[in-house]
Amino acid sequence: MNDLSSVPSVSPETEPRQRKPEWIRVKAPTSKGYGETRQLMRDLKLNTVCEEAACPNIGECWTKKHATVMILGDTCTRACAFCNVKTGMPGRVDADEPAHVAEAAAKLGLEHIVITSVDRDDLPDGGASQFVKVIEELRRNTPQTTIEILTPDFRGKMRRAVEAIVQARPDVYNHNLETVPRLYPTIRPGARYYASLRLLEEVKSHDPSIFTKSGIMLGLGEQRLEVHQVMDDMRCADIDFLTMGQYLRPTPKHTDVIEFVTPQAFAAYGAIARAKGFLQVASSPLTRSSYHAGKDFAEMRAAREAQLARAGEIAGRR
Numbered sequence: 001m002n003d004l005s006s007v008p009s010v011s012p013e014t015e016p017r018q019r020k021p022e023w024i025r026v027k028a029p030t031s032k033g034y035g036e037t038r039q040l041m042r043d044l045k046l047n048t049v050c051e052e053a054a055c056p057n058i059g060e061c062w063t064k065k066h067a068t069v070m071i072l073g074d075t076c077t078r079a080c081a082f083c084n085v086k087t088g089m090p091g092r093v094d095a096d097e098p099a100h101v102a103e104a105a106a107k108l109g110l111e112h113i114v115i116t117s118v119d120r121d122d123l124p125d126g127g128a129s130q131f132v133k134v135i136e137e138l139r140r141n142t143p144q145t146t147i148e149i150l151t152p153d154f155r156g157k158m159r160r161a162v163e164a165i166v167q168a169r170p171d172v173y174n175h176n177l178e179t180v181p182r183l184y185p186t187i188r189p190g191a192r193y194y195a196s197l198r199l200l201e202e203v204k205s206h207d208p209s210i211f212t213k214s215g216i217m218l219g220l221g222e223q224r225l226e227v228h229q230v231m232d233d234m235r236c237a238d239i240d241f242l243t244m245g246q247y248l249r250p251t252p253k254h255t256d257v258i259e260f261v262t263p264q265a266f267a268a269y270g271a272i273a274r275a276k277g278f279l280q281v282a283s284s285p286l287t288r289s290s291y292h293a294g295k296d297f298a299e300m301r302a303a304r305e306a307q308l309a310r311a312g313e314i315a316g317r318r
């Protein structure tokens with residue numbers, strides 16, 4: 001059922017706190033592949049958002065040797081209400097990190113890699129040059145690997161940071177809006193909704209061939225029409241790929257789950273997003289920015305090629 005009548009409207013005042021529903025429960029990771037991925041990350045001294053964010057998909061992803069590397073340390077200069085990464089004054093940037101990321105990509109045999117980072121408001125370039133070095137190192141060592149980056153908003157340094165990263169030519173540039181604008185003051189207090197949208201617009205204005213991607217979490221108290229407005233804003237910024245997943249509270253110190261959105265409601269949101277023209281949409285309770293990112297990237301690339309071929313045919317008939 002893909003119509004919006006299945007999408008519940010959220011009433012934070014009346015919604016009781018719930019146990020995790022059965023569609024959220026995942027098995028504890030125990031596989032051999034999981035252990036090998038974990039060991040490799042330890043050996044190369046790499047942080048992953050999979051562990052730092054306590055991602056529920058870690059068993060599945062690491063078994064398949066998919067991990068999302070988190071560069072620039074394990075300490076963030078922001079304190080978002082939903083995020084499990086520790087806040088504080090980060091340490092020095094590790095000059096060996098780009099080489100270690102490339103080594104991990106080679107050893108894991110990755111066709112597609114996702115690189116993210118903590119916020120580094122303490123650095124003059126917000127950490128942009130480390131993203132550039134990682135992309136360059138990957139291109140040198142594993143040229144067949146496609147590269148997806150998930151960056152912070154580079155508050156106050158956005159234009160130069162984006163320009164530098166776009167010149168390094170990642171295949172996908174992801175920056176998450178995380179939630180609807182009304183909830184920013186409580187959920188993402190250090191960020192500005194329109195600044196994040198502008199960042200993604202800026203990527204496209206420099207290089208329209210780079211795919212742009214953004215995501216939001218559901219279950220934080222957002223209303224259905226607010227989610228639709230975010231989709232419209234993203235389409236206005238020419239964002240190609242939308243991800244939507246359930247917010248899960250990593251610890252009791254973090255903001256409450258207001259609602260567990262049903263799989264049917266996620267499917268309905270996904271249908272609306274596709275109708276609004278996104279090239280690719282991932283919408284399910286366990287969707288995360290980097291969940292199935294390689295498969296989704298391949299589908300998105302095929303969708304763009306099909307779109308261009310259709311446009312060529314139509315132009316040829318004129």
Ligand code: SF4
Binds near residue numbers: 055058
């Ligand atoms: S969904 Fe992303 S963050 Fe979660 S385990 Fe998989 S790769 Fe890591």
